[in-house]
Amino acid sequence: MTDTPLLKVRDISKFYGARIGCQNVSFDLWPGEVLAIVGESGSGKTTLLNCLATRLMPTSGAVEYRMRDGQMRDLSRMSEAERRFLMRTDWGFVHQNPADGLRMAVSAGANVGERLMAVGERHYGNIRETAGSWLGRVEISVDRIDDQPRDFSGGMRQRLQIARNLVTSPRLIFMDEPTGGLDVSVQARLLDLLRGLVQDLGLSAIIVTHDLAVARLLSHRMMVMKDGLVIEQGLTDRVLDDPREAYTQLLVSSILQV
Incomplete structure (x- = not known):
């Protein structure tokens, strides 16, 4: 593993007028690491994710990304075209609602x-062959290759969105509640698939979820957010098995059923 982080986040804050979206968030993300950002609705986790993925511009702070040539680049100093290219190639973004991440x-x-x-x-021919191969990897029959996503179930749409994101061998994937809105049995299959792909491909990932069971299954490290602030962070098993903050203890006792 390289001794340089893939992503360096320093004092990121986002304000909506007087309201705090997120405030003074700092961390490093390493190659091959999966970070879960957890918290209740309104905790600031999705605002933070969108700032990291350049979907929102932060009010203050800096996010640096290590490009494939090894150079660290400040995302705010990239041109819009450079950021778009990064999102289409080296990054992926998996939306909670697959219709937001697919062309239906x-x-x-x-x-x-x-x-x-x-x-x-x-x-x-190469494009079609690769697309068919990736459909198979996400457990979609290749004979559905010419079908439109509108004819797919919710779970199939989410798996298709994952294939769309991973086909370019990105190094960093952002996921916003990837199992939200799916039936429990469908969630379980999707989580097994995601865990396998992340491990096989050596991906780094940042996952926003309110489901601590998802965080435990997928992530190495976890950040707990409340009112826009990170109130606890550490190795996932440590945070879930020995939470130090009262709010985290409440989350674990009320939500986590393992």
Whole structure:
């Protein structure tokens, strides 16, 4: 493992007028590490995720990302075109509602193929073959390659969104409540799939979730947020098995059923 973080976050704050979205958040994310950001609705976790993924510009603070050439770049100093290219190639973003991360009126294969074209692939046969291979990896039958996502179940849409994000071999994936809104049995399959893919591909990931069981299954490290502030952080098992803050203790006792 490299001795340089993949992502360096320093004193990130986001304010909406007088209201705090998140405040003074700092951490490093290492290659191959999965970080869970947990907390109740309104805790600031999604605001923070969107600031990290450049979907929102923070009020203050800095986020630096280590590019493939090893250079650390301040995301706020990148051009809009550079940030868009990063999002299409080296990063992925998995939305809670897959319709927000898919083009619902084009085929499953085209949804995956678009990301390949963003990194320069132009050979139709290669694109279709790779798309079909990735559908198989996320447990979607290849004979559905020409079907549109609108004809898929919620769980299949979410798996398709994952394939679309991972086909370009990104190094960092952002996930916003990836299992939210799915039936429990579908959640379990999706979590097993995600865990396997993250391990197989050596991905770094930042996952926002209110479900501490999801955090335990997927993440190495965890940050607990309340009222826009990080109130506790550490190795996931340590935080869940020996929470130090009263709020974390309450979360664990009331939500976590393991």
